[in-house]
Every structure is written in C-alpha cells, then in structure tokens.
Amino acid sequence: MSDQKPPSAPPPFGEVSRRSFLRNSAILASGAAALAASLAPLRELSNYTSVELFLQKHYKELTPAEMQKVLDRIAREVEQQYHIRPRVRDYKPMDGVEFVYCLNLTRCIGCRKCVHACVAENNQSRNPEIQYIRVLKMPHGSLDMERADHNYAPASVPEKGFFYMPVQCQQCKNPPCVKVCPVKATWQEPDGITVIDYDWCIGCRYCEAACPYFARRFNWTKPSIPKERLNPEMSYLGNRPRRQGVMEKCHFCIQRTRQGKYPACLEVCPAGARKFGNALDPESEVAYILKNKRVFIQLKEELGTSPRFFYYFDV
Amino acid sequence: MSLRTKIRNYFVFLWRCARIAFAGDSRYYAWMGFLSIIILLGINAYAKQFVHGLIVTGMSDQVSWGVYIANFTFMVGIAAAAAMLVIPVYIYNNKELHDLVIFGELLAVAAILMCLAFVAVDLGRPDRFWHLIPGIGKFNFPGSMLSWDVIVLNGYLLLNVHICGYLLYCRYLGKTPAKWFYIPFVFLAIAWAVSIHTVTAFLYVGLGGRPFWNSSIVGPRFLASAFTAGPALIILALQVIRRVTDYHIHDRALLTLRSIVQVSMLINVFLLVNEIFKEFYTRTSHVASSRYLYFGLHGHHALVPWIWVAIIFNLVSMTLLVLPLSKSLRYLNVACVLAITGIWIEKGMGLVVPGFIPTPLGEMVEYSPSLNETLVCLGIWAFGILCYTIFLRMSIPILQGRLSRANEGLPDVHLVNAR
Numbered sequence: 001m002s003d004q005k006p007p008s009a010p011p012p013f014g015e016v017s018r019r020s021f022l023r024n025s026a027i028l029a030s031g032a033a034a035l036a037a038s039l040a041p042l043r044e045l046s047n048y049t050s051v052e053l054f055l056q057k058h059y060k061e062l063t064p065a066e067m068q069k070v071l072d073r074i075a076r077e078v079e080q081q082y083h084i085r086p087r088v089r090d091y092k093p094m095d096g097v098e099f100v101y102c103l104n105l106t107r108c109i110g111c112r113k114c115v116h117a118c119v120a121e122n123n124q125s126r127n128p129e130i131q132y133i134r135v136l137k138m139p140h141g142s143l144d145m146e147r148a149d150h151n152y153a154p155a156s157v158p159e160k161g162f163f164y165m166p167v168q169c170q171q172c173k174n175p176p177c178v179k180v181c182p183v184k185a186t187w188q189e190p191d192g193i194t195v196i197d198y199d200w201c202i203g204c205r206y207c208e209a210a211c212p213y214f215a216r217r218f219n220w221t222k223p224s225i226p227k228e229r230l231n232p233e234m235s236y237l238g239n240r241p242r243r244q245g246v247m248e249k250c251h252f253c254i255q256r257t258r259q260g261k262y263p264a265c266l267e268v269c270p271a272g273a274r275k276f277g278n279a280l281d282p283e284s285e286v287a288y289i290l291k292n293k294r295v296f297i298q299l300k301e302e303l304g305t306s307p308r309f310f311y312y313f314d315v
Numbered sequence: 316m317s318l319r320t321k322i323r324n325y326f327v328f329l330w331r332c333a334r335i336a337f338a339g340d341s342r343y344y345a346w347m348g349f350l351s352i353i354i355l356l357g358i359n360a361y362a363k364q365f366v367h368g369l370i371v372t373g374m375s376d377q378v379s380w381g382v383y384i385a386n387f388t389f390m391v392g393i394a395a396a397a398a399m400l401v402i403p404v405y406i407y408n409n410k411e412l413h414d415l416v417i418f419g420e421l422l423a424v425a426a427i428l429m430c431l432a433f434v435a436v437d438l439g440r441p442d443r444f445w446h447l448i449p450g451i452g453k454f455n456f457p458g459s460m461l462s463w464d465v466i467v468l469n470g471y472l473l474l475n476v477h478i479c480g481y482l483l484y485c486r487y488l489g490k491t492p493a494k495w496f497y498i499p500f501v502f503l504a505i506a507w508a509v510s511i512h513t514v515t516a517f518l519y520v521g522l523g524g525r526p527f528w529n530s531s532i533v534g535p536r537f538l539a540s541a542f543t544a545g546p547a548l549i550i551l552a553l554q555v556i557r558r559v560t561d562y563h564i565h566d567r568a569l570l571t572l573r574s575i576v577q578v579s580m581l582i583n584v585f586l587l588v589n590e591i592f593k594e595f596y597t598r599t600s601h602v603a604s605s606r607y608l609y610f611g612l613h614g615h616h617a618l619v620p621w622i623w624v625a626i627i628f629n630l631v632s633m634t635l636l637v638l639p640l641s642k643s644l645r646y647l648n649v650a651c652v653l654a655i656t657g658i659w660i661e662k663g664m665g666l667v668v669p670g671f672i673p674t675p676l677g678e679m680v681e682y683s684p685s686l687n688e689t690l691v692c693l694g695i696w697a698f699g700i701l702c703y704t705i706f707l708r709m710s711i712p713i714l715q716g717r718l719s720r721a722n723e724g725l726p727d728v729h730l731v732n733a734r
Contacts, residue, residue: 024337031351034351034355035355035358037355037359038355038356038358038359038362039358039359039362040359040362041359041362041363041365041366042362042365042366044366045365045366048442049442054442054443058446058453128370134676136676136677144600144677145675145676145677146600146603146673146677147677148676148677148678150676150677150678167676176522176523176524179458179459180458180459180460180461180521180522181455181459182447182454182455182459182461182462182465183443183446183447183452183453183454183455184453184454184455185446185453200443200446200453201439201440201443202438202439202440202443202444202446202447203369203438203439203440203443204434204437204438204439204461205379205380205437205439206459206461206518208376208379209379209380209522209525209670209671210522210524211524211675212523212524212525212675213524213675213676214376214377214674214675214676214678216376217376218369218376218379218439219368219439220368220369220370220374220375220376221367221368221369221370222367222368243440244368244439245368245369245438245439245440246439246440247439300524300675303523303524304523305523305524
C-alpha cells in the first residue's frame, strides 16, 4: 500500500484559478475538437429519418386521415428516390378469411423461380441480397434439415436422389416472433398474416433469434433496388421499400392476396407445387388439400408454433 | 434548516463532486486521457455504424447477435454481483466488507451503464429508442422478455444510484443515514440483482426454436458465473484502489471475497458438467450447437479454441481457489483473472454465438466480430471504466472525510493532494 503524501500548501488562490481557468479552457477546447473529429462520419448521413417519420405513431394507432398522410409521405419519398410515382395503399384484411399455404413436396423441382419472383414483387434489396424464400435440397428419406444443402447450383434440377423444400415465413398461429418483440412492431392480422410495421421496428433482431424457421431478414444497411426493377404497386404492411435497420419477411404478398390475387411465388411456380387460399372457405383448393391429402406436415410441429404453411406429398 | 439551504447544499455537493472528477495528479490525467482516447475511437466507430448500418459488424441474418449482446450479458452478471458484497454485510453483518459495499454498488452502476450502451449500439434504429419507453412508446409487457429487461435494468440502476448517492451524501454532511431511507432499498436491490440476471437468462431460455438456449440450466449457470466473475473483479478493483489511493483496505476483506468466489466457482463448474453430460450423453439432434462449440461441426470450428481456453481457465482457477495457496494474494489474483477471462469467453462467444449455429434450417455460417465492432466494444469498456474511476474519485475523499460539508469554501487541498 502506498503511503500518504503530505498535503502541499495551496498556492495563492487567485493565481491558481486564473491558471487553471486557462488550462481547463484548453482542455475543454481540445476535447470538443476531438469529439467533433470522432463524429465526422455522421456527415455522410443522408435521408436517415424525417421529423414526420420520427414522430409517427404505431400502425394500429393511426386514424384513417393520419394513415393517408403517411401513405402520401411514403409515395413522396419513393418518388424522390426512384423517380417513379408509386401507388401506396393500406389493404385491410377481409372478413371470414384465414390464409393458408400448401406446398407439394412431390412436385417441387427446386428451380428457385419462386425465390426470384418474390424478390421482384416485394421490392427486396438486391445489394445486399435479401430473399424471403430459402429452398433446401434434401437427401431422400430424411427431414433432418442439418443434412440440407442451401447453396446447391447444378446445371439442371431436379437431381436424382433428392427432394426440394422451400421454406419461408410459416405464418404461425402461435408466432414466437410476435411474442418477443419488445415494441409490438410485429403482430398477427385477423387473416392470419404476421406483419411488420417497418416504421415502428427498432431493429433489435430479437424476432430473428426467436424464429424457428429462419424466415426473418434484417436490413443490415440501406437496401438498394435498381430503379427499373421497382414494383410501384405498394402497400404499407407489404412491399413498400424498407429503410436501413429494420426487419422484414414474407407476408403472403399482402398487397396481392388481400385483393384476391395469388402470391407471386405461386403464380411463377412451373411445377404447380404451390397452393394458396382461404382455409375457412370449404370450396377452396387448400381446404380440399387439408381435408383429403393423407400426408401433410407442419415444420417443427413439436415447437407448438402451429404454422399456416403445410407441406404435403402426393400419394 | 430551510428547504432552500438544503437544496443549495445539495447542489454545492454535486458541484464539488463534479470538480473533483476533473482534478488529480499526472497519473490520473494520463489514465483518464487514455480512456478518453479509446472512448473517442469507439464513438468514431459507432458513428460509422450509425451511417452505414450494422453491416459494418460481423453479424448476419444467420448469426444476428454478436459481441454487443455477448458483452451485455456478461456485464449484467458483473452488475448483479454487487449483491455478493451486500448480502454478507447486511444479512450476516460482516464487518470486513462493511465499508467496501459502496465500491461494489458503484461498480454495479458502471456495469449497468455499460449494459445500456451495449444494447443501444446493437439497435438497428437507435432513433426509435423512444418506442421502448413505457407510456410514450408501445411496450410489449409482460409478453417480451426484452421489455422485462428494460424494466429490471433501469430499476436496478436507480436503486443503486439511490443507495450510493444517499449514503455518500450523508457521509458528506457528516450525519447518520436514516435507516428507513436506504435499508429497504438495499434488501430490494439484493432480490433485484438476482432478477436482472435471471431475466437476461430468460431472454435466451424463452426461445423454443434454439435448443442450445432453451434449457432450464441457463439461468442457474448465469447466476453462478456472475457470482464468480463479479466478486473476482471486485477483488482486483479493491487492490487497485488501495494501491493508487491512500484508502485503507484490509487483506481480510479480500479473503472474505475469496471464499465467495471459491464457492461460486465450484457451483459454476458443477453446472457446466451437468450441461455437458446432458448434451453429449444423449446425443439427440439438438446437440448440434454444442458439438459446434466444443468440437466443431461439418468443418467449422471457429469457437473450439476459445471454449477450451475458457474451460481450462475455469478449471485452473477453480483448483487455485480451493487450494490454500490462493490465500496469498498473488495466486488469488491469478485465479481471479483466469475466472473473469474464462467466464467472459464462455458467457460471450460461448453462449450467444453457438445458439445461432447451425441456423434453424441447418445452415452453417460462422461469426467473428469486425474491427469496427471491436472498437465500439472497447469504447464502451473504456466508458465503463472511466465512469467507475470518476465514481471512485468522488467517493473516496468523501469516505475519508476530506470532501465534506465541513470544509466547504476552504481551499480544496484534496484536489491537489489525493491521487
């Protein structure tokens, strides 16, 4: 332990304060300069947020008039950035509708056309690349996803001895992502679609950690979409362009399906492996499949998430 | 005394505390200058991240949390460990530790500030921070464990700031603290300390899609490792304090802490053995993350050297701690450094990262922090150490009676003298 130094007699009072005043000013000035220098990267910041966006309320708290203003703001921003006037709408769920997806594993050939149709429809970032659908190449006789190949690239598909399993948001009835979100930026709509308010998400990525299906994607940087590829038919909870630092994922093409159209991935599928519709309508194709196909599975059924996405086989 | 005088006294107290934080000898300035430079490097790195996004980190959609959340988790443990000084003093009336409790509580305050910083830099949209504030934002309570964490961490911060602030101010005024005004909070803070680390464990445990975390042993392991690393850090901090100041700390206090670290380390290693047995004896498909962590999987083994270093450090530390050898401070310090490092690795890289590998769809993507991310972390560490240094710089003269209401207005001898 060190021994105590005897207190040195303080120099005359006024002198100390003048000298220390000058010294302190010098320290403060150089400190402020160093701080300013360290913050220099902020000068590159552009279009990060706006007063309107910063103060915007949660989706569920916006009145119709406020929502219109928000949609106008989004249209304005898109036009500014892409020089295309988009049509931005907020489509509401339809009564008596619960969307489900059925995917025929016997038919899927692993061509990944669905992946790219999805990117084009939903204005995903091309650089860095964001894709909602991940197609797994699986060896026959196993559903163990640890044996899946994610990056297969043969000259032609399908390959002998394998089957293909596309995975996207499973639109769970009991979604772990919704449960963990600290700010209720993601929730389940009455028609079964789990949506994200891109203007409310804080980017903590807890939902991404919670999802058992690797369905969520984060905007690690500012997304970039070539102007000529932009889809101008947009919706608030769907395919409008996202900002840096927020989460996104498959929303069953909400801007199409809430108008009675099919999702983009279904329309493009050359094998007819994808079926989509209203499970509450007994006449629908999906109701027929769920009733009559003898083999169908929900991924990771044991987790209790209860997906609205069913995989089936032709028997 | 009129209310006006009271308020005036309090502001004079705050002002004098603030002044003393900027005064010291050349070693003090060198130390603070060094920390400030690292903080500025961290701020610079964070400014880059703010502009370009989290892409400047090593994280990805596959491994979506990294060293920020790992350090956060570790620091929650350090903060919780203040309870390990409070319990002996306030429940078992331990005399040796009595005057040292405040150093533990101040460490907890600095640790929580670091936790909040680590969470803040991990946010993709820091500008929307206010969405997390109960009342004006939209708080998913009690559904989200993260909202619980916001409450318990800030609550713990307030509790400790209140206890330390009140006790120090009373000492400054030279009056006996009113028991009713701090003892209930001390006991609340003990329970609260357990809760902050339990809630942080539940953050992981609650995720059914991640078998590596979805295990009930994570909570107990968090507490055991926190109650090892925390007091170990305090043992080292106290020795630094008595070396660089003239504040008297007896060896007996350090040896009391040694017995706490000793028992916690034994429990910590025991729980680790439990986990390893369960994972590797049953060998279900859920063992993939553990296999990746300990032995590597499908040709990926970035974490293998780390975790084995951590395990060896923990085992050597445990051996030293149970032997009478560590009654000598030199060996005790070695044991403490090994324990802190081992637990930091195990809790950080060893807990957070393998939870993501392989992904729920079986993909193997590894993670290592980028330089920018590392600089941000170093900046936050320096910020925490700077805060703790300032807290000590203010509190030691108060505890020694050199900074008090009685010597208000006199030339500040202590500004020149105390180092």
